[in-house]
Amino acid sequence: MKKEIKGLVFGIQHFSIHDGEGIRSNVFLKGCPLRCLWCHNPEGISTRMELQYFENRCRRCGRCREVFKDLKAVSGEPDSIKERFAENCPYGALELVGSYMTADEVLYEVREDQAFFCTSGGGITLSGGEPMMQTDFALELLKKSKEAGLSTAMETSGYSDQKNYERIYPYVDEFLWDFKETDRRRHKELTGADNRRILDNLKFLCEKGASVTLRCPVIPGANDTKEHFQGIADLLNRMDGLNGWELMPYHCLGTAKEKRLGESNGREFSVPSQETVSQWKEKIIKYQRKA
Numbered sequence: 001m002k003k004e005i006k007g008l009v010f011g012i013q014h015f016s017i018h019d020g021e022g023i024r025s026n027v028f029l030k031g032c033p034l035r036c037l038w039c040h041n042p043e044g045i046s047t048r049m050e051l052q053y054f055e056n057r058c059r060r061c062g063r064c065r066e067v068f069k070d071l072k073a074v075s076g077e078p079d080s081i082k083e084r085f086a087e088n089c090p091y092g093a094l095e096l097v098g099s100y101m102t103a104d105e106v107l108y109e110v111r112e113d114q115a116f117f118c119t120s121g122g123g124i125t126l127s128g129g130e131p132m133m134q135t136d137f138a139l140e141l142l143k144k145s146k147e148a149g150l151s152t153a154m155e156t157s158g159y160s161d162q163k164n165y166e167r168i169y170p171y172v173d174e175f176l177w178d179f180k181e182t183d184r185r186r187h188k189e190l191t192g193a194d195n196r197r198i199l200d201n202l203k204f205l206c207e208k209g210a211s212v213t214l215r216c217p218v219i220p221g222a223n224d225t226k227e228h229f230q231g232i233a234d235l236l237n238r239m240d241g242l243n244g245w246e247l248m249p250y251h252c253l254g255t256a257k258e259k260r261l262g263e264s265n266g267r268e269f270s271v272p273s274q275e276t277v278s279q280w281k282e283k284i285i286k287y288q289r290k291a
Contacts, residue, residue: 006100007137020153022122025110031133035192040254044129049098052260058093103141123151132160142171158198175212182231206241214245233287
């Protein structure tokens with residue numbers, strides 16, 4: 001008998017309207033190969049369960065004194081130990097990040113929103129982390145979603161083996177492609193890896209006829225440069241398969257999440273104003289027209 005695949009899921013968000021067409025349920029899978037300095041979902045980076053600590057709930061009862069000293073050390077322990085820490089906290093100050101689920105278990109929860117999918121054209125969106133870090137599980141979940149008649153989308157950094165995208169693209173109605181930086185060297189400084197593989201995979205999917213929307217996180221002081229905006233415009237002009245594009249301006253929600261995990265990269269960025277975001281969009285449109 002074939003063993004059922006389980007994925008490590010760190011959240012299912014209902015009623016999302018920003019991650020594909022219509023109203024969607026976002027399934028967040030743990031594990032990411034990149035280390036973006038501005039990461040919005042740091043709890044999705046590790047491929048293991050983690051503990052997060054909510055200081056505002058803590059009553060300093062002393063039951064988990066060692067956890068307060070070093071959350072990272074505890075996160076390196078077996079999952080059973082982390083589960084025991086979370087279960088024994090009487091005030092809910094310690095919570096597990098991540099749980100193992102089968103595709104059927106995920107779909108059972110997602111399909112609670114099927115009435116909204118039918119009226120809005122929505123469906124399921126896989127996100128992360130990077131869902132391609134769990135390719136086998138993502139493929140299983142996408143196949144079963146299509147069998148259930150759901151629209152499917154995937155948010156991805158594009159950083160995975162091309163063979164993985166070849167396996168998965170027939171079951172994805174729309175790819176939401178995070179494009180973080182045009183310059184290869186600068187991309188490595190900001191994310192820990194250069195963008196060659198990302199661009200090669202983008203070209204591959206566009207040539208295959210996949211539906212791809214370019215999503216561009218823009219971070220003040222990091223990648224809000226003329227060269228990067230020109231690079232976005234250039235991709236839009238020369239990649240025929242791109243449906244369109246959108247900017248994803250920086251927000252600081254990831255900072256609080258890092259603190260709950262006992263981590264921090266020491267970098268701080270400013271949240272851009274709506275006026276600044278509008279100016280960024282105007283620049284990209286201008287560069288598109290000039291090309």
